[in-house]
Each structure stands twice: as C-alpha cells, then as structure tokens.
Amino acid sequence: MSVVTNTTTIGAIDAPSRRNTELMLMVFAVAISVFAYANVGLALNGELPSGMLGYGLGLALLGGIGHLAVRRFAPYADPLLLPLATLLNGLGLAIIWRLDQSERFQALTTFAPAASKQLMFSAVGVGLLVVVLVALKDHRILQRYTYISMLVALFLLILPMFFPAVNGAKIWIKIPGVGTIQPGEFAKIIIAVFFAGYLMVKRDALALASRRFMGLYLPRGRDLGPILMVWAFSILILVFETDLGSSLLFFGMFVVMLYVATERTSWIVFGLLMSAAGAVGVAAFEPHVQQRVTAWLDPFAGWGKEDASEQMAKSLMAFGSGGTLGTGLGQGNSDLIGFAANSDFILATVGEELGLAGMMAILLVYGLIVERGVRTALAARDPFGKLLAIGLSGSFAIQVFVVAGGVMGLIPLTGMTMPFLAAGGSSVIANWALIGILLRISDTARRPAPAPAPSPDAEMTQVVRP
Amino acid sequence: MNKPLRRIAIFCGLLVLALLVRVNWLQYVRADELNGNEHNRRVQIERYAHERGNIIVDGKPVTGSVETTGSDFKYKRVWKNGPMWAPVTGYSSQAFDASQLESLEDGILTGNSDQLFFDRTLSLFTGEKKTGGNIVTTLNGAAQKAAFKGLGNKKGAVAAIDPQTGAILALVSTPSYDPSAFAGNSLKDAEARQQLLKDKDKPMLNRALRETYPPGSTFKVVTAAAALENGLYKGIDDKTDSPLPWRLPLTTGNLENEGNIPCENASLREALRWSCNTVFGKISDDLGNQKMIDEANKFGFNEEIFTPVRADASIYPKDNRPQNAMAGIGQASNRATPLQMAMVAAAVANDGKLMQPYMVAQRQAPNLDVIYTHEKEQFSQPLSGENAQKLQQMMETVVKNGTGTNALIDGVTVGGKTGTAQHGLNNSENPYAWFISYAKTDSGSPVAVAVVVEDSQANRDDISGGGLAAPIARDVMKAVIDSKK
Numbered sequence: 001m002s003v004v005t006n007t008t009t010i011g012a013i014d015a016p017s018r019r020n021t022e023l024m025l026m027v028f029a030v031a032i033s034v035f036a037y038a039n040v041g042l043a044l045n046g047e048l049p050s051g052m053l054g055y056g057l058g059l060a061l062l063g064g065i066g067h068l069a070v071r072r073f074a075p076y077a078d079p080l081l082l083p084l085a086t087l088l089n090g091l092g093l094a095i096i097w098r099l100d101q102s103e104r105f106q107a108l109t110t111f112a113p114a115a116s117k118q119l120m121f122s123a124v125g126v127g128l129l130v131v132v133l134v135a136l137k138d139h140r141i142l143q144r145y146t147y148i149s150m151l152v153a154l155f156l157l158i159l160p161m162f163f164p165a166v167n168g169a170k171i172w173i174k175i176p177g178v179g180t181i182q183p184g185e186f187a188k189i190i191i192a193v194f195f196a197g198y199l200m201v202k203r204d205a206l207a208l209a210s211r212r213f214m215g216l217y218l219p220r221g222r223d224l225g226p227i228l229m230v231w232a233f234s235i236l237i238l239v240f241e242t243d244l245g246s247s248l249l250f251f252g253m254f255v256v257m258l259y260v261a262t263e264r265t266s267w268i269v270f271g272l273l274m275s276a277a278g279a280v281g282v283a284a285f286e287p288h289v290q291q292r293v294t295a296w297l298d299p300f301a302g303w304g305k306e307d308a309s310e311q312m313a314k315s316l317m318a319f320g321s322g323g324t325l326g327t328g329l330g331q332g333n334s335d336l337i338g339f340a341a342n343s344d345f346i347l348a349t350v351g352e353e354l355g356l357a358g359m360m361a362i363l364l365v366y367g368l369i370v371e372r373g374v375r376t377a378l379a380a381r382d383p384f385g386k387l388l389a390i391g392l393s394g395s396f397a398i399q400v401f402v403v404a405g406g407v408m409g410l411i412p413l414t415g416m417t418m419p420f421l422a423a424g425g426s427s428v429i430a431n432w433a434l435i436g437i438l439l440r441i442s443d444t445a446r447r448p449a450p451a452p453a454p455s456p457d458a459e460m461t462q463v464v465r466p
Numbered sequence: 467m468n469k470p471l472r473r474i475a476i477f478c479g480l481l482v483l484a485l486l487v488r489v490n491w492l493q494y495v496r497a498d499e500l501n502g503n504e505h506n507r508r509v510q511i512e513r514y515a516h517e518r519g520n521i522i523v524d525g526k527p528v529t530g531s532v533e534t535t536g537s538d539f540k541y542k543r544v545w546k547n548g549p550m551w552a553p554v555t556g557y558s559s560q561a562f563d564a565s566q567l568e569s570l571e572d573g574i575l576t577g578n579s580d581q582l583f584f585d586r587t588l589s590l591f592t593g594e595k596k597t598g599g600n601i602v603t604t605l606n607g608a609a610q611k612a613a614f615k616g617l618g619n620k621k622g623a624v625a626a627i628d629p630q631t632g633a634i635l636a637l638v639s640t641p642s643y644d645p646s647a648f649a650g651n652s653l654k655d656a657e658a659r660q661q662l663l664k665d666k667d668k669p670m671l672n673r674a675l676r677e678t679y680p681p682g683s684t685f686k687v688v689t690a691a692a693a694l695e696n697g698l699y700k701g702i703d704d705k706t707d708s709p710l711p712w713r714l715p716l717t718t719g720n721l722e723n724e725g726n727i728p729c730e731n732a733s734l735r736e737a738l739r740w741s742c743n744t745v746f747g748k749i750s751d752d753l754g755n756q757k758m759i760d761e762a763n764k765f766g767f768n769e770e771i772f773t774p775v776r777a778d779a780s781i782y783p784k785d786n787r788p789q790n791a792m793a794g795i796g797q798a799s800n801r802a803t804p805l806q807m808a809m810v811a812a813a814v815a816n817d818g819k820l821m822q823p824y825m826v827a828q829r830q831a832p833n834l835d836v837i838y839t840h841e842k843e844q845f846s847q848p849l850s851g852e853n854a855q856k857l858q859q860m861m862e863t864v865v866k867n868g869t870g871t872n873a874l875i876d877g878v879t880v881g882g883k884t885g886t887a888q889h890g891l892n893n894s895e896n897p898y899a900w901f902i903s904y905a906k907t908d909s910g911s912p913v914a915v916a917v918v919v920e921d922s923q924a925n926r927d928d929i930s931g932g933g934l935a936a937p938i939a940r941d942v943m944k945a946v947i948d949s950k951k
Contacts, residue, residue, distance in 0.1 A: 104538065260470045303505050313505060319492045320500025321508050333508050333538070356493040360486055367482035374475040378468055386467050390474060397478040401485060410488045 018079035019071050025083035026063045033059055033090025036329060040098040043330030055097075058119055059090050062126045073133040074443035080372045081442070084365050085435050088420035089122050089428065091362070094329070095349050096423045099342045102335035114342055114423040121425035125432030132436030139441050143384050146197030153191040156183035160241055170241035182426035184246045189434055192253060192391035199261035200384045207262035242288050245406075245416030249398050251275055256394040257387055260377075289412075296412035308413070311337060311345070315407050319351040319359075326355025342423040344415055347407050362421070363404065370397040373438050379445035389441045392434050507538075514539035514560055519575040519598030519832065521555050521567060524607040527600070529555060537651055543568070548644035550614045553623075553637045553672045554605055554825065556775070557645035562659055566672070566775045567601060567826070568645075574599040574829050581838070585831045599837070602828035604633035608945040609913070613638040616938030622919035623673035625804040626942050629812035629904060629911045631842045632821030634773060636915070636942055637805075639673040641665075675777040678801035679918055682887030683931070684900045685796030686746045687810055690734055690860060692761035693749045694853040702734040702856045712744040715787045721747045721795075724886070738860045739868035741884065743795050750794020755785060758794060764848035765820065766809050767802070773823050780806035796887060807902045807916035809845075814861065815881065815904035815911035818854035820845040861903070870901065872936035875944050879906040882939065884931030896921065901935035905943040913946040915939045 034056040041049030049055075063086045070077050097115035105111045136142070142149075160183060163173045172180045199206070239247060255271030283289045295302060295309035299316055302309025318334045321327070332352035337345050351359050373393020380386045399416055406413035417427040492500075500506065518541060520527035528551045531541045543558045545551055556566025564572060573579030577586065577598040589596065606626075613624035617640040626636035648659035662670050671677060693699050699706055710730035711720040721743050723729050729742035737745035750758055762768070762782035771777040780802040783793060792798035805823065813820035822845040829838040849857065861881030864870045870882040882903030889895055899921070904914035917935040 256474055260467055260474060263467065263470050300503070300505065313503075316492065317500050317503055317506045317508070319489070320497045320503075321506070322493055323497045323501075324494060333511060336507055351489070351493060356489060359489045359493065363482055363485050363489065367479070370478045370482070371475060374471060374478060378471050378475075383467060386471065390471060394474060394478070397481055401481040404485050405488065408485070408488050408492055410484065 017075045019067075019075060022070065022079035022082060023067055025079065026067050026086060029083045029087035029090060030056070030060045030063050032087060033094055036091055036094035037097065039328070040094055040101070040330040043328055044098070044101050049097075051097075055093070055119070058123075059086070059093065062086070062089075062122060066126050066129055069130040069133050070439060070443075074439050076446040076448075077439040077443040078372050078376060078446070080368060081435055081439055084369050084372075085420055085432070088362070088365060089125075092346065092418075092421035092423075092428075093118055093122070095346060095353075095421070096342050098330050098353075099335055099346075099349065101330070102341075104335045105341075108339075110339070117425065118423050118428065121428045122432075124425070125429040128429055129432045129436035129439075132433055133440060136437070136440050139385055139388060139437065139444060140382060142193050142388070143197050143200070146194055146201075149190045149194040149197065153187045153194060156187040156190065159183050165242075171243045171246070179425070182424065184243060185426040185430035186433075188246070188249065188253075188395055189392065189430060189437065191250065192257075192388060192395060195254060195257045196384055196387035196391055199257055199387055203261040203383070206258070207264055239282055239286070242286065243415070244282075244289060244292070245399075245402055245414035247278075247282075248402055248414060249395055249416070251278070252398040253391055253395040257391045260390050261383075261387055292412045292414070296409060299409060311340070312409060312413060314338070315345055315348045316409055318345075318348040319408060322352040322355045322359075324356045326351075326353050326358055329353045343417050344403070344413075344422070345407050346418055346422045347404055350421070351408075363400075366396075366400045366404075366419075369393075370400070372442075373397075376438055376442040376445060380441055381445060385441045385444060389438060392438055396431075396434065510560070511538050513576055514541050516577060516596045516598065517541055518543055518558070519577065519600045519830075521551075521571075521575075522600050522602045523551070523554075523605045523610070526607075534650060539651060543649045544646050545644065548646050549642035550610060550638070552642050552645050553639040553674055554603065554610075555645065557649065559645070559649050559651070559655065559659075561651035561655060562648060567603075570774050571601045571826065571829070574601060577832055581829070582831055585833060585835070589832075597832045599832050600830040600834070601826055602830060604628070604631075604635065604825050604827045604840075605637070606635040606946055606949060608949045609636040609942045610638060612636075612941040612945040613915075613917075613938060614640070614642075616917075616941050617919070620919050620921045620934075621667065621673075622917065622921070622935075623677065623804045624915065624917050624938060624942060625674045625808040626913055626915040626946065627805075627808045627812045627821075627823055628946075629816035629821065629914045632812075632823045632845070633827070633842075634805075634823055634825040635913060635946055637672075637674045637825070639671065639677075641667050641669045643669040672775075673918070674804045675773070675775060676803070678778055678780055678803050679898050679900070679920070680798075680800060680887040680889055681780075681796040681802040681807055682885030682898065682900050683741045683743075683796055684807055684810070684883045684885035684902045684916070685794070685800060685802070686738060686741065687814060687857065687861065687883050687902065688762055688765055689746045689749050689758070689794045690738060691765075691814070691849045691853065691857055692753055692758055693734065694856060695761060695849050696753055696757055698749060698752060699734055702860055705731045705733055706737065706745055706749075708732060708737070708742070708745040708748055710744055712748055714747070714791055715751055717788050721791065734856075735860045735863050738883065739863050741869055746795050747791040751787060751791040755787075755790040758782065758790060759784060761848065764846045765813060766806055766845065771805065771809075771823060773805070773825050775825070777803050777805045796885060804916045804918050807900070807918075808914055811861075811882075811902040811904045811916060812911075812914035813846075813848050814854055814857045815906060815914050816854075817851040818847055818849040820848055858906075865903065869930070869932045870903065870936050872932050873901065873903050873940040873943070875905065875940055875947070878943075878947060880904070880940075880943065881906070882936065884936065886930050899931045899934035901931045901939045903936070903939045903943065905947055907947065912950055913943050915942045917942075 037052055037055055038048055066082050096118050100113040100115050159173050160170045166172050171182050171184050174180050259267045291308045295312045299309055299313040314337045334349040334352040335341050350362055370393050377386045377389035380389055402414055403416050403418050405411040417424045419431045517531040521529045528546050530544045532544050534542045539560045556568040558564035558568035575598045609626055613636045624636055624638040643662050648655040708731050714721045723743050727740040729744050732742055732745055759782050767780045767782040770779045783799045789798045793800040822843040824840050827840055828836050831837050858881050865873050865880045865882045869884040873880050873882045885900030887898040899919040902916045904911045917939045919934045
C-alpha cells in the first residue's frame with residue numbers, strides 16, 4: 001500500500017493564503033489615503049496638491065514593499081493586518097499634512113512641518129517590518145531572549161530620566177544628528193517578549209502552586225517575585241518620568257498576559273486592586289495627575305486658568321463641531337487645540353473634519369486590528385506565541401482606548417499617541433515592528449502543517465488478519 | 467489558554483464599544499451644546515468667515531465688509547460715515563461683539579437666521595458663496611445729514627419720525643464715534659475702544675434713545691393734551707383760570723415764568739405761545755397726578771420702546787402735588803428721551819394717532835428677496851382728532867409768532883414747541899435746549915422731530931430751545947420735505 005495516510009490532527013488541508021485578498025485591500029487602503037490627500041489640497045488651496053503624486057507613490061511603494069515581503073516571507077500571515085495599518089498610516093499622513101497647512105501653526109515660532117518626516121519614519125517602520133519578517137524566521141526564537149529583553153526594556157525605560165523633560169514628561173531621549181526618540185514605544189514590544197517568555201515557563205507554578213487566601217489564589221513569592229519587581233520598577237520609573245499613559249499600558253498588558261497564562265480570574269481582581277491602589281497613590285502625590293483629573297471632571301471649569309483643562313475643552317469642542325458628517329478635511333478648526341494637535345490630539349481633527357462617521361470608521365479599523373491580533377493568539381499553537389500575540393494586541397487595544405478615551409473625555413487624559421495616525425517617529429516605527437511580529441505569529445499559526453514524511457515503517461507494517 | 471483569550475477578545479470589543487458609544491454621545495447628543503459653548507472660537511470664526519450683509523439707507527448701504535489678514539477672522543465690518551450712522555447701526559466688532567441693529571439683526575446680517583433656511587438650502591446646491599442678508603432701514607439720508615450737521619460739535623441728539631407711519635427718519639447723537647475704529651481684533655482696536663469708553667463726553671452713548679433729559683417746556687404739549695382730553699378747557703382761545711402769581715400747592719413759593727410774559731388767565735393758545743409755567747403748572751395740578759400719568763403713558767411714557775433697538779423708558783413720575791405741578795411743565799423728575807418727544811409731536815401731527823416707531827422697513831435674503839416687510843401699526847391714541855387739531859393750531863401759533871419762529875419754513879405749515887430744561891442741583895448747570903416740531907403739507911404731516919442740545923460751552927443766557935434747537939429741527943424737516951419732492 002503506497003497510500004499516504006494522514007495521521008496528524010492538524011490537517012494538511014491547503015489553507016488559502018489570502019495574499020490576493022491582502023493586495024486588493026492594500027490598493028483600497030492606498031486609494032482612500034490618496035483621496036484624503038487630494039481632498040485636503042482641494043479644500044485648502046482649491047487645487048490638487050503638488051506633492052500628491054509623490055505622496056501617493058510613496059505610500060503605494062510602502063504598502064507594496066510590505067505586501068511583497070509578506071508574500072515572500074510570511075505567505076500565510078493574516079491578510080487584514082497590513083492593509084489596516086497602511087490605511088491608518090496613510091490617513092494619518094494626510095491629516096498631518098493638513099495640520100501642517102494651518103496658518104495658526106505657521107504663525108508659531110516652534111512650528112515645523114511634520115508630514116514629510118512622518119513619511120520618512122513610515123518608510124523606516126515598513127523597513128523594520130521587512131527586517132522582522134526576514135530575520136525572524138520563527139517567533140519562538142524570541143523566547144531565548146527572555147531575560148535579555150528584560151534588561152533592554154529596563155534600560156530603555158530608565159534612559160529618558162537623564163534627558164530634560166519635554167512638555168512635562170520625561171519620555172524622550174535626544175541623540176544629536178538623529179533627533180529625539182521615545183524609547184517607551186519600543187520598550188512596549190520588548191517587555192511583551194519578556195512577559196511572554198517568563199510566563200510561559202512559570203505559568204503552571206503561578207496557576208497551581210498557590211495558597212488559597214480569602215477565596216483568592218495567592219502565588220508563591222519566588223514565582224511572582226521577578227515579574228512583580230520588573231513591573232513595579234517600570235511603573236515607578238514611568239511615574240517618575242510622569243508618563244502616565246505608558247504606566248497604564250504596561251500594567252494593563254501585564255494583567256492581561258498573566259490572566260491568559262494562568263487562566264485564573266483572581267488575577268484580574270488582583271490587577272484591579274493594585275491598579276486602584278496605584279492610581280490613588282500616584283494621584284495623591286503628582287500635581288500633574290491631579291490636574292489631569294480635574295480637567296477630566298469638568299473641562300470647561302479651568303478655562304483660562306489651566307492649560308490642561310483648556311486643551312481638553314478645546315478637544316471636546318472640536319469633536320462637537322464635527323457633528324455627524326464632519327466639516328470635511330481641511331475645513332475645520334481643530335488646530336485651535338494647539339501644539340499637540342498632530343500627535344496626542346490627532347483624533348480631534350478626525351472628529352471635527354471627518355465627523356462621527358469618520359470617527360466610527362477609524363475606531364472600527366483599530367478594533368479590527370486588535371481582533372485580528374487576538375485571533376492570531378487563538379490560532380497560535382505554542383503558548384509563547386499565544387502570550388506574545390495577546391500581549392501585543394492587548395497593549396495595542398489599551399493604547400487606543402487610553403488615547404481615544406482621553407481626548408474624548410471618557411477617561412482622564414494621559415498623553416500617548418494614537419498608533420499609526422499620530423505624528424511621531426518612534427511610535428510609527430515601533431508599531432510597524434509590532435505588526436511585523438503579529439504577522440510572523442499569524443503566519444506560523446495559519447501555515448498548514450507539513451505533510452508528514454512518508455514513514456519508512458508504514459509499508460513494513462502488516463495488518464494481521466485472522 | 468483559549469478560554470481567557472476569548473474573554474480578552476470580548477474585553478477588547480467592549481473597549482472599542484465604549485469608545486463608539488462615547489463618540490456618538492459627544493458628536494451627536496452633545497454637539498449642539500458644544501458648538502454653542504461661549505469659549506468656542508469657531509462661533510466667531512464662522513461669524514466673520516463670510517461677507518456680512520449690509521444696513522441700507524435710501525437704497526444704498528451705509529456699511530460694508532472688507533477682507534482682513536493676520537487673524538482667523540476673514541471679514542471685518544466697515545461703515546461709511548460711521549459717526550453719523552453709529553446711533554442707527556450700532557457696532558459689530560470682531561473682538562467686542564455687536565450692538566443695536568448690528569446685534570439685533572445679526573441672524574439676517576450673517577445669513578444664519580432661520581428665516582433664511584430655504585435660501586441657505588438652495589445655495590447648498592448651487593454652491594454659491596455664503597453671504598449675509600440686508601437690513602433696509604426707514605432712515606432718510608438727507609434728514610440724518612442735516613441733523614448731524616446741525617448738531618455739529620455740540621452735544622445733543624435728534625430723533626425724527628414720519629408721523630403717519632412711525633418710520634424713524636433720523637437718529638443722531640453727538641459727539642459720536644466711528645464703529646470702524648474698533649471693528650477688528652487688533653491691539654489698536656482695543657486701544658481705540660478703551661479711548662472711547664474713557665471719554666467723559668460718552669461718545670458711545672446713543673443719546674437719541676438711551677439718554678433721558680428733563681423735557682422742559684416741550685412737555686407742555688402733553689399737559690395741554692391732557693387738559694383738552696379731560697375737558698378741563700374746551701376752547702383753546704377761552705380764558706383759563708390762571709392767577710398770577712400762582713402759588714405752588716402746599717408750598718410757600720410761587721411758580722415763576724421766564725420773564726415778564728402775559729400769562730394771567732391766558733388762553734391755552736397764548737399760554738403755549740409764551741410758554742407760561744403758571745398756566746401749565748396749574749393745569750397739571752388741577753388734573754392731578756393720576757390723570758397726568760395716564761395721558762403721558764398714552765404718548766409712550768413709562769415703558770421701553772423697541773424700534774427694534776431699545777429706547778429707555780421715559781418717566782412721568784408718580785409724585786406729590788407740588789412735584790406733579792412741576793412735572794407738568796417738564797421739570798422735577800419728569801424725564802424723556804428725544805425719541806419720546808418726537809413721538810409726542812408726531813401724535814399731535816397725525817391727528818392724535820400715535821404710530822409705533824420703527825426703523826427696519828425690510829429684511830432681505832442674500833439674493834435680495836424680501837423676507838419681511840414692516841406693517842405700520844398704531845401705538846395708541848393719546849388724543850382725539852378734534853383735540854389734536856386744536857393742539858396743532860396752538861403749536862403752529864408758537865412757530866408763527868411765538869418762541870419758535872426759527873423753525874419757520876417757507877410754504878410749509880410748521881408746528882412746534884421750544885423748551886429750556888433746567889438741570890443740576892439748584893439749577894446750577896447749563897440748561898438743555900429742546901425743540902419739538904412737525905411739518906405739514908397737503909397730504910398730512912411727513913415729519914415730526916425732536917432736538918435736544920446739551921451745550922455746556924454756550925453762554926447761559928443764549929441757551930433757549932428756540933435759539934439753539936429750532937434751526938436744527940427746521941433743517942431736518944426741510945430735508946425730509948425736499949427729498950419727497
């Protein structure tokens with residue numbers, strides 16, 4: 001008998017690679033962005049912008065390179081992630097370019113156009129994505145660097161303390177000749193690698209070797225110790241650097257991964273208790289935080305008195321003036337918000353100029369990226385891949401919620417950037433790398449298992465018939 | 467590990483859902499509230515983003531819009547002959563809001579009024595540039611110019627009305643200001659406005675509508691109307707019961723006349739001709755406070771008048787006997803705006819019918835479609851037609867051979883009344899010179915006017931209604947009659 005029988009549980013059924021779907025979506029994403037760019041030019045100057053061809057070609061090139069790299073190096077990767085990220089990146093570029101045209105900004109002495117830089121950073125980001133896909137043949141390689149990741153992450157987090165604060169937060173490092181870098185954005189990915197590697201090893205100990213105390217399972221100190229220490233250390237540093245958004249992000253990511261690893265709900269309770277204690281503690285000592293909270297409670301109360309409050313109120317008014325359909329790109333006044341309009345507050349421009357409809361679309365695009373990430377985690381076959389994928393997509397979800405919720409006044413403003421949309425080199429580069437890792441995990445997860453090699457024994461085995 | 471993963475997926479879904487709910491709440495439910503917020507600069511930006519409609523006099527705009535640079539406000543208001551028209555138009559400033567017609571008719575002028583809904587919807591499809599609608603006023607450019615020129619650098623005000631319709635023909639206040647001086651939002655504009663606010667002559671005060679003066683002897687027209695209406699005296703040439711000297715009731719002093727004039731038992735006509743304080747003081751006292759208040763109220767006293775610009779309420783006070791007698795000759799705490807006294811003259815000229823004064827004849831949509839036309843409306847009937855004609859004869863006598871001869875116009879019947887209102891503690895300050903009058907042609911009276919001059923520079927003895935104010939009234943009346951020819 002020379003028939004090859006399938007003996008593995010996961011079938012060698014040819015899963016469709018969906019690369020052509022991805023290409024189609026990519027064309028769509030680039031086209032929407034180019035239309036947005038044309039819209040801004042027509043609204044502001046009454047003519048198609050002169051840079052439109054270059055911009056369109058640039059974005060198409062980035063998307064194309066990304067797509068080809070995926071086709072070549074991760075053929076079974078999730079087809080939605082890349083086009084969605086490209087769409088957000090492209091729309092972000094159009095909106096940043098629109099804010100560059102603001103006469104109010106151009107009158108400021110500190111003003112510098114950001115669109116061309118952002119395009120350059122996007123190129124670097126896509127380049128990093130390609131590097132991740134090429135160099136990282138299998139995401140499990142990262143597992144080897146668990147403790148090195150820890151050290152690198154801590155180093156990246158400590159580094160900005162030695163540089164002066166920018167706008168009240170010490171989250172920047174300045175490298176002469178290169179510019180400023182926000183190491184926290186990269187630390188986000190690296191610390192996810194550490195958590196995933198550590199939790200994968202210790203998850204049984206954390207879940208099972210615990211004492212029951214008041215209905216909760218308390219893990220042993222030696223299992224929890226290192227991770228708790230790293231977490232507390234990073235939180236402390238972040239609080240010291242007054243980077244609230246990142247503190248929240250790291251903490252959220254930690255709780256999510258711990259919960260997934262141990263499958264114990266008690267960790268959620270733990271996490272919430274700790275975060276409540278932390279929040280109250282920080283709020284009691286940090287005037288910066290108190291300011292944000294009062295601005296959140298009543299944004300209009302501090303008008304003319306507090307910058308934070310005024311900025312918040314201006315953001316709300318930008319959303320309000322957009323209404324259902326928005327004023328149209330280039331026709332709003334979201335630049336009234338001031339200096340952070342193209343980074344932290346870029347969603348206010350979306351809200352004002354694309355309206356409720358545009359905001360919902362953008363939020364759904366973010367939601368789709370997150371859910372594709374979670375889907376990747378579900379599909380991944382190895383615990384490390386699952387943990388890393390959920391860590392990355394969970395942190396992405398939390399970042400989107402914290403930033404969008406902040407500028408919309410749902411929660412106190414914490415000051416982070418909207419992934420892909422906002423101007424900021426570190427952010428866009430790090431998030432492209434994040435997408436790269438997710439693509440790699442999803443590729444491994446969706447890749448059909450290799451057909452088992454014909455067993456030399458198969459033919460030898462004889463069925464003994466009575 | 468898949469069970470917690472699915473829960474995390476639901477959790478992430480909830481996060482996005484929370485954001486979606488919030489954005490709907492913000493942009494749909496709270497949108498109007500946020501858009502109307504006082505701190506929302508978009509309101510101002512919108513307001514000045516389009517050319518503002520114009521205020522029109524005699525078919526020509528007295529306002530305009532110019533494009534500005536250097537701020538996010540695109541258009542700025544300008545006025546032609548600003549100081550002359552300021553009491554009519556008010557101001558509209560990028561930094562300091564708007565007043566009077568510019569403020570009251572803002573909806574039409576900016577094009578945001580609900581009355582322009584169809585017009586706006588239409589231009590949404592035609593793609594026409596948004597502009598504001600126009601306000602067509604009732605003012606008469608020639609009369610306004612005559613009044614403004616007549617007052618010159620004296621402090622004072624003129625109000626002129628068409629007695630048959632109530633249309634306001636002239637509204638002047640001096641010293642005036644140029645609203646163009648602070649229409650922008652630069653530092654220079656702020657300084658100009660500060661200067662105006664600090665000026666002790668109060669150039670931004672609209673004296674024609676917002677300043678009340680003691681009306682002095684011009685009020686005797688109202689007192690005479692009260693006497694006729696209440697049947698105190700029937701014939702205007704019958705002798706009245708007016709002793710001289712006449713003791714002010716409940717006091718030890720006599721009410722004096724200005725100079726040695728024939729006031730003893732003078733007829734109403736003679737008393738008005740010579741402006742006898744004794745005769746009219748006694749009439750006021752004979753009728754009593756309540757009847758005097760009733761008659762004054764019929765002329766419009768004791769209430770704010772909306773033209774639509776608000777005019778302060780003129781006051782005929784509730785008072786004791788001696789004060790009431792003094793109020794009857796326009797002294798004590800009797801106070802009137804120039805518009806109010808023009809209304810008195812207008813009611814007499816229009817055979818007793820007082821028409822509601824107004825200054826907006828039409829509102830026009832940006833495409834010049836008329837969306838509102840004022841219908842003339844009677845305010846009240848302070849005196850019967852018969853009594854009004856008697857009063858006309860009396861007032862015409864004043865102009866023909868009394869104190870008001872300076873108001874005579876060739877070939878036109880003019881009726882009037884002078885007034886010299888004392889004010890200040892113990893009559894210490896220079897009095898106000900008043901003159902109210904109307905002109906009459908074959909087709910009824912086209913104009914009634916009130917002039918007040920508060921000139922502290924003039925030699926005290928020269929101040930009299932007939933001398934200072936009557937020539938201005940005559941020029942205004944003449945301008946109106948000439949423009950009708």
